[in-house]
Amino acid sequence: MKKPLSNDIDHMFRQHFHGHEVPVSNKDQLWYRIQPDKKNKFLPWILTLGILLASGVTYSIWNEQQNKNNDLYTDITLKTQLSNPTQINDIRISKIENILDSASPDLATHNSNTLTGYRNNSALTIQSNPELSQVVNNQQNTAPQTPSILNDKSTQHTHESKTRKNVKFLQSNNAEEPRTNNQPISNISEKHAPAPAFAPTHYPILQKKSSSLPDLYQRINRLKPVMQLPKLKNGNIGILACDAVTKGRFYLDLYSLAALPLDNNSLNPGNTDQIEYLNTWNERYESLPAISIGGALGYKLPSGIDIALGIEYQRLESQYKTKQTITERITIYDPNAYFFYDDNDNVVWVGDSVTAISTYDRTVAIGNITTLLNVPVQISYSLYQKGPWRLKANAAAIFNISMRFRGRYLRPDFSLITIDAANSPTYTNTTIGVSIEGGLHLGYWVKDRWELYASPRYRFNQQSYWNNREVLNQRRHFIGVRLGVQYHF
Amino acid sequence: MILKKIISAASKGNARAQRQLFDLTCDQLKSVALRYVADHSIAEDILQETYLRIFSNLPQFQYINDSATYGWLRQITATEAIRYIKKSKRWTASTALNAQDNTTFNHVFEDELYAILLTLPDQQRLVFNMHAIEGYTHREIAQKMDIAESSSRSLLTRARAQLKLQLTKIKSYEKAS
Numbered sequence: 001m002k003k004p005l006s007n008d009i010d011h012m013f014r015q016h017f018h019g020h021e022v023p024v025s026n027k028d029q030l031w032y033r034i035q036p037d038k039k040n041k042f043l044p045w046i047l048t049l050g051i052l053l054a055s056g057v058t059y060s061i062w063n064e065q066q067n068k069n070n071d072l073y074t075d076i077t078l079k080t081q082l083s084n085p086t087q088i089n090d091i092r093i094s095k096i097e098n099i100l101d102s103a104s105p106d107l108a109t110h111n112s113n114t115l116t117g118y119r120n121n122s123a124l125t126i127q128s129n130p131e132l133s134q135v136v137n138n139q140q141n142t143a144p145q146t147p148s149i150l151n152d153k154s155t156q157h158t159h160e161s162k163t164r165k166n167v168k169f170l171q172s173n174n175a176e177e178p179r180t181n182n183q184p185i186s187n188i189s190e191k192h193a194p195a196p197a198f199a200p201t202h203y204p205i206l207q208k209k210s211s212s213l214p215d216l217y218q219r220i221n222r223l224k225p226v227m228q229l230p231k232l233k234n235g236n237i238g239i240l241a242c243d244a245v246t247k248g249r250f251y252l253d254l255y256s257l258a259a260l261p262l263d264n265n266s267l268n269p270g271n272t273d274q275i276e277y278l279n280t281w282n283e284r285y286e287s288l289p290a291i292s293i294g295g296a297l298g299y300k301l302p303s304g305i306d307i308a309l310g311i312e313y314q315r316l317e318s319q320y321k322t323k324q325t326i327t328e329r330i331t332i333y334d335p336n337a338y339f340f341y342d343d344n345d346n347v348v349w350v351g352d353s354v355t356a357i358s359t360y361d362r363t364v365a366i367g368n369i370t371t372l373l374n375v376p377v378q379i380s381y382s383l384y385q386k387g388p389w390r391l392k393a394n395a396a397a398i399f400n401i402s403m404r405f406r407g408r409y410l411r412p413d414f415s416l417i418t419i420d421a422a423n424s425p426t427y428t429n430t431t432i433g434v435s436i437e438g439g440l441h442l443g444y445w446v447k448d449r450w451e452l453y454a455s456p457r458y459r460f461n462q463q464s465y466w467n468n469r470e471v472l473n474q475r476r477h478f479i480g481v482r483l484g485v486q487y488h489f
Numbered sequence: 490m491i492l493k494k495i496i497s498a499a500s501k502g503n504a505r506a507q508r509q510l511f512d513l514t515c516d517q518l519k520s521v522a523l524r525y526v527a528d529h530s531i532a533e534d535i536l537q538e539t540y541l542r543i544f545s546n547l548p549q550f551q552y553i554n555d556s557a558t559y560g561w562l563r564q565i566t567a568t569e570a571i572r573y574i575k576k577s578k579r580w581t582a583s584t585a586l587n588a589q590d591n592t593t594f595n596h597v598f599e600d601e602l603y604a605i606l607l608t609l610p611d612q613q614r615l616v617f618n619m620h621a622i623e624g625y626t627h628r629e630i631a632q633k634m635d636i637a638e639s640s641s642r643s644l645l646t647r648a649r650a651q652l653k654l655q656l657t658k659i660k661s662y663e664k665a666s
Contacts, residue, residue, distance in 0.1 A: 009652055010649075013602060017521075021519075022519045022532075023516050024516060024533060030537065033537050034511065034537055034540040
């Protein structure tokens with residue numbers, strides 16, 4: 001080291017720092033932040049793709065929620081899962097008329113084997129309908145009332161076929177909801193289905209069955225698979241703040257979290273004899289994927305650690321499931337009538353409607369909604385950085401400041417009660433305390449100040465949703481993916 | 490001549506040439522930035538802004554020789570560093586290394602003169618950098634830093650005194666060890 005003199009100290013420093021170098025810690029990273037050509041090259045596409053992806057996921061989740069919410073809580077859901085194949089097991093002619101004057105000879109010809117079709121179809125059983133029984137019994141012994149007229153086709157040429165109206169279904173059920181003491185299952189009162197296209201057939205009723213009934217049951221069967229977590233391409237769309245990217249220390253984080261609940265149900269101490277209640281709960285209650293949205297303000301420490309404080313709204317849904325045996329009657333009206341012929345092609349009866357009665361089991365899901373307001377405090381630590389990618393580890397404490405439950409609650413006496421805002425504190429905790437969350441954070445820096453991230457997380461809940469006076473101790477843990485965007489100031 | 494070719498290509502938007510220019514000069518410019526802000530991460534933040542400005546001004550830059558080119562690059566770096574300091578109002582000595590803790594210098598900076606320079610309070614270091622190393626006049630410093638010329642002179646005097654004191658301490662420390 002040169003000996004410093006007071007009058008040449010400027011010169012010494014000037015000489016020393018001429019051409020002096022200090023290595024840049026990560027040239028690739030710094031260059032990525034600088035390179036002029038990278039800017040906006042793929043940004044519009046990435047942003048567009050991101051917006052579309054986020055919009056699609058958001059819409060699908062919202063749509064799913066809306067579909068469920070239509071039936072949730074305020075009324076009983078009609079989500080049905082057919083457990084038995086449906087077949088027409090009763091056919092009755094509700095209205096029998098001799099409307100031979102209006103009968104189409106063409107239609108009569110095509111329907112000439114209708115009655116034979118009934119006999120040959122094993123799926124159909126003609127039960128004790130007095131009029132129809134009379135028809136069958138009288139085929140051999142009693143002369144039909146009108147065969148001579150129909151057989152004489154020359155007398156019927158003035159008739160014109162009518163336009164078919166929509167087939168109308170009238171449906172009722174005698175559903176019972178087991179172990180409930182209020183609010184019976186609502187009934188389906190009426191359903192409509194479009195008329196099948198007219199196609200002359202020998203089996204008009206069977207034709208109606210094949211074209212209309214499945215449509216009806218398809219509409220009834222509204223129990224869809226629960227929402228699936230959005231799949232991330234390459235598994236690495238996401239966001240995490242990069243503390244080295246921008247000058248500012250603060251950042252704003254907006255996110256949504258889709259998570260699968262992992263329920264942990266147990267009995268509170270002193271209630272070990274209520275094992276049947278616990279089993280019933282486990283069997284009949286199903287938690288649905290939960291959605292959270294939130295925002296946080298973060299601060300980047302020089303040590304590579306981020307601290308963020310935010311607010312989060314979380315919505316949880318669960319379903320109470322029970323089975324019902326449904327008997328429904330479907331009446332099909334047709335102004336062109338149904339013609340029943342004997343073996344000699346003589347019209348024996350004409351009806352304007354046919355009623356089918358079917359019985360099946362269905363699963364009914366009763367919706368419950370739990371809303372939470374959380375204050376997450378998160379710490380992130382940068383693990384790895386390369387180019388625009390960032391990988392961080394997260395740990396967070398989620399302080400719940402409000403919890404509300406609405407829906408049906410199965411009591412230990414196996415009665416279902418309705419819980420709303422008024423009586424919620426009687427059965428539920430007003431907060432669930434502190435939850436612990438951990439996960440990874442994969443971020444992609446799309447612009448100077450913007451980062452997108454995906455963050456797989458696990459949230460551990462310590463406290464029961466129901467208060468300690470209740471028999472059940474229910475904790476919900478979550479595993480999910482958080483998608484978000486961060487803006488670095 | 491190499492730098493001339495690089496400058497010529499980079500000024501036309503050649504990405505590879507721009508990267509070469511960056512690789513060739515970033516360590517030296519970081520040294521300049523670090524003399525002002527005494528923080529590696531902040532110095533690299535300043536480099537980010539510096540190179541953005543360099544690349545945007547390259548088409549107007551007229552290459553004369555390597556020395557003048559480096560002088561131009563250092564000037565932009567210093568300007569960006571000063572802009573950062575003014576913007577962040579880092580007019581305190583809080584970020585300077587503890588002047589009394591000489592034994593830590595060699596661990597933090599291999600270069601002793603660097604370490605000594607960074608012991609100066611921000612204002613003194615800034616004025617010393619600009620005047621003694623970069624060659625700014627007191628009037629220019631006063632204009633850039635929004636201070637009086639007399640303040641600039643005073644700060645320079647105190648900086649020199651502080652530097653002499655530190656150099657003497659280190660000399661004594663080396664003899665003792």
